[in-house]
Amino acid sequence: MRLLNLDLTDYRCYEKAQLLLPSGITVIAGRNAQGKTNLLESVFLCCAGKSHRTSKEDEMIRLSAEYCHVKAAFERGNVRHDIHMTLKRGGRKRILFDGTAVKRTADFVGQMQAVLFSPENIQIIKDSPARRRAYMDVALSQVYKSYLRALMDYNKALSMRNALLKQGVDGSAWSTLEVFETQLAHYGAMVMQSRRMFCQEAGPKARELQSKISSGADELSLSYVPNIACDAGQEESAILEKFKKERERDILRRVTGSGPHRDDMLLQVNGLDARLFASQGQQRTVALSIKMAELDFMREHTGNRPILLLDDVFGELDAARRQQLLTAVGDCQTILTCTNVEALPLDRSRIDALYKVDQANVTLWE
Ligand SMILES: Nc1ncnc2c1ncn2[C@@H]1O[C@H](COP(=O)(O)OP(=O)(O)O)[C@@H](O)[C@H]1O
Ligand SMILES: [Mg+2]
Known part of the structure; x- marks a missing residue:
């Protein structure tokens, strides 16, 4: 299971955000309240059909907007699939899976799979x-x-x-x-x-x-x-x-x-x-x-190997717990957030993409 790209419009704090995801480890770094968890939430939403943070879908729409869009492309067993989710303030969410409207959320949930650690x-x-x-x-x-x-x-x-x-x-x-x-x-x-x-x-x-x-x-x-x-x-x-x-x-x-x-x-x-x-x-x-x-x-x-979403988890784990988690990271696509890249228990050479989030701007870190 691999997320290929993520494209957000008016989602939470993001007017626009676009990320390409490599198959290994993607790190999203930034200070507090910059929008790191929001990115993981949008991926989780595409997997579980709902947020891990809220049951109120309107909260995910940017405050000044009426609609928000989450687009994701992923690969499962070498087949590419596309998700396009639209949330409307006060309305129902609409989902297109491979271009076709999804009638019941239950038919869509689990197409892409993730486990979120936080x-x-x-x-x-x-x-x-x-x-x-x-x-x-x-x-x-x-x-x-x-x-x-x-x-x-x-x-x-x-x-x-x-x-x-x-x-x-x-x-x-x-x-x-x-x-x-x-x-x-x-x-x-x-x-x-x-x-x-x-x-x-x-x-x-x-x-x-x-x-x-x-x-x-x-x-x-x-x-x-x-x-x-x-x-x-x-x-x-x-x-x-x-x-x-x-x-x-x-x-x-x-x-x-x-x-x-x-x-x-x-x-x-x-x-x-x-x-x-x-x-x-x-x-x-x-x-x-x-x-x-x-x-x-x-x-x-x-x-399938689900996508691992690790939200700010390493800071609070001691060596033994980190070790266990890192064994899982070894063979699943992983997207992790942190405030300080230097403090990660990961060698820089293991990081396949490093993004920086600052005031709802996502940029690739040189
Ligand atoms: N619907 C929304 N519209 C605009 N901003 C939002 C919305 N929901 C949350 N935010 C903003 O997103 C930021 C928190 O993002 P979050 O991803 O939790 O940060 P962190 O980088 O600490 O994980 C806060 O500044 C919050 O005000
Ligand atoms: Mg956070």
């Missing part, structure tokens, strides 16, 4: 379950179209059921609730099965890495915590049963209380919940280990 990855461990669900969802969505479709269909049915509950449900609306529940159980089961599979595969990989980085001191376990617990294969009936059981309570509370939209993932170091008991340093290592596991998962399931 200091904020630690929030996967520290934050609410939503972050951990997003971690699973981003990896699975880029690998399986069917996963993203199921997730979107689940969310759509969920918001319709919630809208109905919010209105207030009388006897006549029960059958409508049941219709939504059948859909939720069908799509929700697909979501749950994939998340379970992801955790089963990513878990041992993350454990191995954590052990390596901590010289055997940390035993990491990653496990799926479905909101509706059930045996593998029983998801659909378990969801249906739970909805039925909780229907009256949902009607009173006017919201759908249980379901995969409340799933979580448990990360434990030496048997203790990493969110509550791990040190800052251990949490950083967990963040790195699970992101590396995500990378491995994507590689194995797609047969």
Whole structure:
């Protein structure tokens, strides 16, 4: 997988930005708040169909503009593809893939694949379950179209059921609730099965890495915590049963209380919940280990090497963690940002392109 070029118009702070990307390592250097992360965000957007920073698409449009355009060309298995995404303020995004309009975002996500490492990855461990669900969802969505479709269909049915509950449900609306529940159980089961599979595969990989980085001191376990617990294969009936059981309570509370939209993932170091008991340093290592596991998962399931996006990560990593990350850099196209090129743990000869970003101007550094 290789990004060939990136062309931004009115995206975030950029009126115009154009970059050519070599196959190895591209470094984007600049002081704070110059637009480095914005560049990586636009690449991630072309892969995952959404920003890693915001769910509000309007934020990505330059403040004085009505539209923004992100164009990218990439190569996968020696075939070149083109993406042209247009965001309109207050409107829906439009995507052209190889010149053809994309009807559903789910059909487009994962054409190009990337894994993004950033200091904020630690929030996967520290934050609410939503972050951990997003971690699973981003990896699975880029690998399986069917996963993203199921997730979107689940969310759509969920918001319709919630809208109905919010209105207030009388006897006549029960059958409508049941219709939504059948859909939720069908799509929700697909979501749950994939998340379970992801955790089963990513878990041992993350454990191995954590052990390596901590010289055997940390035993990491990653496990799926479905909101509706059930045996593998029983998801659909378990969801249906739970909805039925909780229907009256949902009607009173006017919201759908249980379901995969409340799933979580448990990360434990030496048997203790990493969110509550791990040190800052251990949490950083967990963040790195699970992101590396995500990378491995994507590689194995797609047969492609995803693009690595490293946003200001080296500064906070110690030697052992840097080493792990650099092994991955070795064979994936990598785009990394930093404030100081001299401080990178990379020999200058390994850098294939060096860009400088200053006040939203991107230039090749001589
Ligand atoms: N929609 C927008 N329009 C104009 N400027 C924006 C927009 N969104 C963010 N910015 C600007 O982008 C800059 C931050 O860019 P960022 O890529 O996060 O910087 P860094 O180089 O530190 O990674 C800030 O100056 C911010 O004001
Ligand atoms: Mg930044």
